[in-house]
Amino acid sequence: MAASVAKSRSLPGLLAQAALVVLVLALPLALDPNGYALFVATQLGVFVIAAIGLNLLAGYAGQVSLGHGAFIAIGAYATALLTVDHGWSFWLAALAGVVLSALMGVLMALPSFRLSTWYFAFITLAFAQVFEKMIVEWRGLTKGFAGVVGVQPPSVFGHVLDPAGVYWLVAVIAIIGFWLVNNLIRSRFGRGFVAVRDAPAAAQAAGASPARLKMLAFVIAACFAGVAGAFFAVQKTVVTPDDFTAEFSIFFLLTVVLGGLGTRWGPVVGALVFFLVPELLTGLESWRMMVYGAALLALMLFAPHGLVGAARSLFDRLRPKQTEPAAQPAETVPPEAAHVERPAISGLALEVKDLRKSFGGVVALGGVDLSVRPGTCAAIVGPNGSGKTTLLNVVGAYYRRDAGQVLLGGRETKGLSPQQIAGEGLGRTFQTPRLLGELTVLDNVLLGAYRRERASLAGTMLRLPAAASETARLRAEAMELLAFVGVADRADDLASETPHGHQRLVEIARALMGGARLIMLDEPAAGLSMTELDRLEQLIRRILALGATVVIVEHHLDLVASIASHVTVLDRGVVLASGAPQAVFADATVMAAYMGERALNEQAPGQAADDAATGDVSRPRPAPVEGA
Amino acid sequence: MDIDILARGLVAGSLYALVAVSFNILYRPTNVFNFAQGELVMLGAMVFASLATVLGWPWYAALIVTLLGVGLLTLLIDVVAVAPVLARSQHGTGWVITTLAASLIIANGVNRIWGPDPIVVRPPAPLTTDTFSLAGMTVSAYQIFLVLLTIVLVLAIEQVYRTRQGKAVLAVAEDREAALLRGVNPLRLSHWSFFLGGAFAGLTGVLAAPVLYASTGLGPALLLKGFAAAAVGSIGNNRGALIAGYLIGVTEALGASLLSPGYQEAVVFLLVLCVLLIWPHGLFGRPFARTV
Numbered sequence: 001m002a003a004s005v006a007k008s009r010s011l012p013g014l015l016a017q018a019a020l021v022v023l024v025l026a027l028p029l030a031l032d033p034n035g036y037a038l039f040v041a042t043q044l045g046v047f048v049i050a051a052i053g054l055n056l057l058a059g060y061a062g063q064v065s066l067g068h069g070a071f072i073a074i075g076a077y078a079t080a081l082l083t084v085d086h087g088w089s090f091w092l093a094a095l096a097g098v099v100l101s102a103l104m105g106v107l108m109a110l111p112s113f114r115l116s117t118w119y120f121a122f123i124t125l126a127f128a129q130v131f132e133k134m135i136v137e138w139r140g141l142t143k144g145f146a147g148v149v150g151v152q153p154p155s156v157f158g159h160v161l162d163p164a165g166v167y168w169l170v171a172v173i174a175i176i177g178f179w180l181v182n183n184l185i186r187s188r189f190g191r192g193f194v195a196v197r198d199a200p201a202a203a204q205a206a207g208a209s210p211a212r213l214k215m216l217a218f219v220i221a222a223c224f225a226g227v228a229g230a231f232f233a234v235q236k237t238v239v240t241p242d243d244f245t246a247e248f249s250i251f252f253l254l255t256v257v258l259g260g261l262g263t264r265w266g267p268v269v270g271a272l273v274f275f276l277v278p279e280l281l282t283g284l285e286s287w288r289m290m291v292y293g294a295a296l297l298a299l300m301l302f303a304p305h306g307l308v309g310a311a312r313s314l315f316d317r318l319r320p321k322q323t324e325p326a327a328q329p330a331e332t333v334p335p336e337a338a339h340v341e342r343p344a345i346s347g348l349a350l351e352v353k354d355l356r357k358s359f360g361g362v363v364a365l366g367g368v369d370l371s372v373r374p375g376t377c378a379a380i381v382g383p384n385g386s387g388k389t390t391l392l393n394v395v396g397a398y399y400r401r402d403a404g405q406v407l408l409g410g411r412e413t414k415g416l417s418p419q420q421i422a423g424e425g426l427g428r429t430f431q432t433p434r435l436l437g438e439l440t441v442l443d444n445v446l447l448g449a450y451r452r453e454r455a456s457l458a459g460t461m462l463r464l465p466a467a468a469s470e471t472a473r474l475r476a477e478a479m480e481l482l483a484f485v486g487v488a489d490r491a492d493d494l495a496s497e498t499p500h501g502h503q504r505l506v507e508i509a510r511a512l513m514g515g516a517r518l519i520m521l522d523e524p525a526a527g528l529s530m531t532e533l534d535r536l537e538q539l540i541r542r543i544l545a546l547g548a549t550v551v552i553v554e555h556h557l558d559l560v561a562s563i564a565s566h567v568t569v570l571d572r573g574v575v576l577a578s579g580a581p582q583a584v585f586a587d588a589t590v591m592a593a594y595m596g597e598r599a600l601n602e603q604a605p606g607q608a609a610d611d612a613a614t615g616d617v618s619r620p621r622p623a624p625v626e627g628a
Numbered sequence: 629m630d631i632d633i634l635a636r637g638l639v640a641g642s643l644y645a646l647v648a649v650s651f652n653i654l655y656r657p658t659n660v661f662n663f664a665q666g667e668l669v670m671l672g673a674m675v676f677a678s679l680a681t682v683l684g685w686p687w688y689a690a691l692i693v694t695l696l697g698v699g700l701l702t703l704l705i706d707v708v709a710v711a712p713v714l715a716r717s718q719h720g721t722g723w724v725i726t727t728l729a730a731s732l733i734i735a736n737g738v739n740r741i742w743g744p745d746p747i748v749v750r751p752p753a754p755l756t757t758d759t760f761s762l763a764g765m766t767v768s769a770y771q772i773f774l775v776l777l778t779i780v781l782v783l784a785i786e787q788v789y790r791t792r793q794g795k796a797v798l799a800v801a802e803d804r805e806a807a808l809l810r811g812v813n814p815l816r817l818s819h820w821s822f823f824l825g826g827a828f829a830g831l832t833g834v835l836a837a838p839v840l841y842a843s844t845g846l847g848p849a850l851l852l853k854g855f856a857a858a859a860v861g862s863i864g865n866n867r868g869a870l871i872a873g874y875l876i877g878v879t880e881a882l883g884a885s886l887l888s889p890g891y892q893e894a895v896v897f898l899l900v901l902c903v904l905l906i907w908p909h910g911l912f913g914r915p916f917a918r919t920v
Contacts, residue, residue, distance in 0.1 A: 058721065062721050063721075064721045064724050064725060066724075066728060107901075108901070110905060111901055111904030111905040111908060114908040115904070115908055115909070117721055117724070118661045118724050119859070119904075121663075121721075121724045121728075122661070122663075122855050122859075123900075123901070123904075125663075125728075125852075126852045126855065126856075126897055126900070127897070129848055129852055129893065130852075130893045130894050130897045133890060133893055133894070134891075134894055136890070137888070137890035137891060197721075198717075246848070250728075250732065253725070253728075257725065261721075286740070287736065287740075288736075289732045289733075289735060289736040290732065290733055290736035290737060290740075292729075292732055293728075293729040293730065293731070293732030293733035293736065294729070294733060295729075296725055296726070296728065296729035296732070297708075297709055297726055297729035297730065297733070300713060300722055300725050300726045300729070301708075301709070301712055301713070301726070304716070304722065
């Protein structure tokens, strides 16, 4: 139902798009060259340009700008003032407008990027509100209510463009903009944007910086707004404060929501529909904001992916159901699963010394030591709330440590961000899988390669050959990894529609895709069936066989006993015991802490390890009880 | 420059703090920052003004009806516009857009009913808006009352959070699922928070009416400045909001007297940007740790 980032391009689809381009470009031939229809068509093009940018920002990157009209206003005022008052050429003035719009955007966005999404929404809303007042107040610059009059159309090779020429220019720019943004959405940046929106922690685990991605989306959106503003000024020839009220921003938001947030055609469809509707709304002028509000509300509730999303789900429902793969049980193991050769991985060592972390008065980690040799599997077990996941989060820098050392491959990681540590070769999975539900399984694996891709932003947007061949190479590798973990048959399914057990495997493939040399698995066996558990165990063995280091947090002690060469038991944030699995599980104190006294009367997990030498278990001082 | 700026700043700042507190009441258990809050304050002022001034009801009756009415409307926003979106995905941009939509609907609806003319509201009997001179400042009894009442309200609400119910609210903010396991129903708590946050917004409107007059245009400015106070004072921190409210009120009054009244909002906005740039979580710390 929702947009897949990478859609295979079918021939009919390409033909339809080519036909649409021809139709758009041929339109002025059918219209009165000085008529109202051409005026409206040009305006539609201007709004499509702005909407494409806003859709990238709000729809894909999930950062709702409630003041987008202000950024269009910057482009429009810059172009109008520089051409009319200072005699600049349109092109230079427009460029200045775009740069100014982007700069203002960065300034506006900087403080909010470290905070929740809604801060950004609020700051843009406030900015638009302030800006609206300022263009009236700052008469010296903006000429107040009178506005800037007499903006001239641009000239190309010495010819001043007529209305049809302006239309063509706008149409070509809109088409190119659409193409550029679509290339971007299909790329690692697109996957990064969706990750920032749906699962920021997954973005970080893949080595992508959410703050940088948000900034990128915002700068691109502001640039599009600046371009739209420049043509807005040209097309209307007059720029006044009345054009840029709060209503104007809401209008753009509604355009994008109506077409479909996070869909490729959403901004185009939304703008098109919106241009047909105002004719109907003229009688309801004073009710306009109510209508806008009701429409926004209804769309978000009943059609969160707008008209495009609704059309797509209708289409999916009407299409005759082909051989449903879900009919077969989800657990069947594809025969080829085990036979994928992968290059060897040189595992990273992990050394944790006296690691401490408290939340308020609660001590989550009270001085934990852990040592994992390269290429081995270390398990961390312990009752709920003993600090296992906190340990992973501190090692991965998702939480800042209070004190202690974390050495990854012998290097201290202090001061590195989660995405930088991911770049050092630390991969991870999450307790509840953090997959991007609206992307395909294959795209989710490709997200893992975020940091490995070398293609530049420009190369990606322009689809230069180097970028395209890199994409093809990584795609092949991602398919191979999906086969390696045994879910290759699901590559094109949406991640949200794959069974839970598969989602865990996809997360492991994503970590491997990122070139992880140490993989932290957070309760990978939770919720798996017996068959799936077997597959997981085999997979971990094969990853170990390649040479990678594995750190596993797990409650399933049979699994731990069978694959781990070293077990650490945490209890209330301190190491209760550590050593070889047989020895640790034979230790009475460990079992008491883990399973309660009653467990002592039953058998220990794994082998009946009564005879294992308890002397092997190193037990540090008793746990200090804190924060209770 | 005169000392009147201080008086004006404190009075306006108290109102901004009250708006910020109404944000916080709603935000703490739900993590939703209601974009309709500004219009709810405006609605409170309008309803109270109509009942008390136009219809001549006694002030306490008008107050009760206003609080209930605005509270119930906010509850309706939760049921219709927020809960369904949150049920679909916990994080996400949905509620930003739906609460904004609610704000547009309320603003337009109220404007249709009442029209643009402001209504003058007189404070109840012993209090007046007649000004007198106090330590060189021109103030009214009502303004002094407003500043003092705001302090009392902020302190009282902080006390509420120390009770069992209050702690349950904070527990849900920390971890919705864990609170559920302990027998706290987050949905019911969320409904209550919306009701109380809305009622408090209504109260803010009632208190603002004698100072600002009741007018349908109050919403956007109060939304912006309430947000400013909440963000500068650290979201969720009511005492922080009070101090930040004063800071913003005084800054705004200074900006208005030094530059021009038209630049008021720009000055406040710049202040907020600068503070957030240096202290992203506001001046008064970071009350809640985010979890991965």
